[in-house]
Amino acid sequence: MxxxxxxxxxxxxxxxxxxxxxxxxxxxxxxxxxxxxxxxSDFPLGGGKEDVSCEEALHFGGAQLPAGAYDTDCETQSWMDTYYGGTFRMPRAGVRDWLATLSPQGPQPGATGCDHGADLCLNLDAADSVLPPGAAAAAVTVNVTYENATTARVRWSAFTM
The missing domain is CATH 1.20.5 (Single alpha-helices involved in coiled-coils or other helix-helix interfaces)
Known part of the structure; x- marks a missing residue:
């Protein structure tokens, strides 16, 4: 076969x-x-921290860098939410006036609810409708530490939720 x-x-x-x-x-x-x-990677899905100008970081929270600010260091991080934060120094005498521009109709800066070691702070959020005009953030936090008689160190954060 x-x-x-x-x-x-x-x-x-x-x-x-x-x-x-x-x-x-x-x-x-x-x-x-x-x-x-x-x-x-520390950030495998994206969203690593990036350095940005403090003008950009403060603009996100509806603010401007105050006159006389120096030693600026700001960053952003975003993935699902967006965060801008940073630090800078400014003349101590101008701190309250600068903070007043952030919340003309909202809460006044105070010493309660501040981060540990801060002498003065301001916490603003969209839920209370007290964010600065033009803010893209949902919340803004400012903590001020008086370093000496003439200098204040400002820690800034603005973020979405």
Missing amino acids: AVRRDGRGRTRWGLVAALLAVPALLVLVPFAWFVWAFAT
Whole structure:
């Protein structure tokens, strides 16, 4: 009895392997990227901190850098929410006037509810409708520490929720 060798009835393993490899690659490549991203990054899904100008950081919260400000250091971070924050120094004599521009109709700066070590603070949020005009943030927090008789260190944060 002769065996037919015309190809009918035989499995074409090369074609089967190719068809099975495509779905496997569609699953394995994203999985490998996911594992690599989490193993090599502090922010695998994005949202790492970036340095920005303090003018940009304060503008997000509806404020301007006060006259005489120096030693500025600001950053932003965003992923699901957006955060701007930073520090700067300014003349101590101008602190209350600058804070008054942030909340002309809202709460006055005080010493209650401040971060540890702060001498003066102001906490504003959209829920109380007291954010500065033009603010893109949902909340603004300012903590002031008097370093000496002439200098104040300001810690600023503005963020969405």
